[in-house]
Every structure is written in structure tokens, then in C-alpha cells.
């Protein structure tokens with residue numbers, strides 16, 4: 001039950017971390033759980049949207065009522081997001097690795113007695129939000145996240161412009177907040193209209209409110 005203001009609308013959501021291989025058995029990762037992104041995908045579906053969730057490796061189940069595409073690396077995530085276009089809404093929640101290993105080995109790197117540790121040369125990953133925010137087939141409403149440990153609002157405002165987003169959901173991920181990997185979140189919504197600070201909420205409630213805000217904003221667009 002409930003109103004379905006997003007019926008007939010298509011949404012793409014990214015969630016979770018990416019794993020960037022070093023060799024076939026090792027990878028570089030981060031502490032994202034995918035909880036917030038998965039909850040947003042579910043909340044958009046609940047409002048009637050046709051949702052494609054592009055998820056990095058997570059330990060939580062695929063949300064019901066959503067088409068989930070599983071990827072590992074940032075480059076695969078970008079390809080899956082572009083393949084899901086066109087869409088009305090994009091919500092990029094994934095904690096995409098900024099760098100990948102420049103030449104990931106196809107064989108396990110062997111430790112050889114007496115040899116120095118191998119240097120890990122990194123290459124920059126594509127910025128998925130920025131690519132979608134400036135895409136020829138740009139969704140009408142593009143939402144990004146900004147996980148920061150300092151200058152949260154200033155960083156969010158900078159991302160809004162540089163990445164071509166309509167909304168940035170900013171949160172403080174300093175370890176003391178317990179937000180990363182935790183079940184609660186305390187966010188500020190940054191748009192060209194200003195900043196709206198939400199109270200401390202369960203991630204599911206942040207998702208419900210964000211989905212409602214997205215529906216409202218989309219309805220207000222020409």
C-alpha cells in the first residue's frame with residue numbers, strides 16, 4: 001500500500017564498496033557496508049520506481065523488488081550504471097575506490113626470500129557520479145553522497161558543482177560517529193537552495209525521507 005509517486009520512473013542506485021584487485025587473491029577495499037544505498041534502493045521501489053541497484057561486494061541481501069547488478073571494481077560499476085541508462089533518477093551512494101592497482105597481476109604475487117616488498121602503483125578510477133552528472137543522457141535528478149571527516153558542508157557544496165549533482169547528502173564519517181558500518185546516520189542535504197540538517201536517524205529512515213524528497217523534487221521539475 002501507500003502512495004506511489006514514482007510509478008513509471010526509473011532509478012539507478014549504487015551501493016557498497018568496490019574491491020580493486022591487486023592480484024587474483026588480494027584486493028584493496030573500504031569499510032562501506034552497503035546498508036544506506038540498499039535502503040535507498042528499497043525506499044525508491046516502495047514509492048513505485050523501477051530500480052536498478054548496482055552493488056559492490058556486500059554481506060547484506062539484495063533488497064526485494066529491485067533489480068540488483070553485482071559488480072566488484074569501479075570500472076565495472078561505471079559500465080553497469082551507464083548500461084542502465086536512461087533513467088529519471090540516479091543516486092550514487094557507493095564508496096567507490098578512488099584508485100585501482102595500475103597493473104593488477106593475473107597470477108598471485110609471490111613473496112621471495114630476501115626481496116623488497118613489491119611497489120603498488122595506483123591509477124585513478126573513473127568518477128561515476130561525475131560521469132553521470134555530466135552525461136549526455138543525464139537523469140533529471142542526480143544525487144550524490146559526501147562522506148567526510150572534516151569541512152563536511154564546504155566539501156558537499158564543492159561536489160554539487162564539480163560533479164553536476166542536484167543534491168548532495170553529506171555525512172560526517174569520523175570514526176567517533178559510528179556511521180560507517182553502523183545502522184544510524186546523521187546527514188545534511190545540500191542543494192543550490194541551501195542546506196537542510198536532518199536529525200540523527202536510522203539509515204532506513206534516512207532512505208525513506210530521501211526517497212520522498214526525490215519524488216517531491218522530481219515532481220517540481222519541468
Ligand code: C5P
Pocket residue numbers: 014074092093094095096097098125126127128129130143144145146147159
Ligand atoms: O569525491 P567523493 O568520493 O567524496 O564523492 C562522493 C560521491 O561521489 C558519492 O556519491 C560517491 O558515490 C560518488 N563517487 C563515484 N565514483 C567515484 C568516487 C565517488 O560515483 N569514483
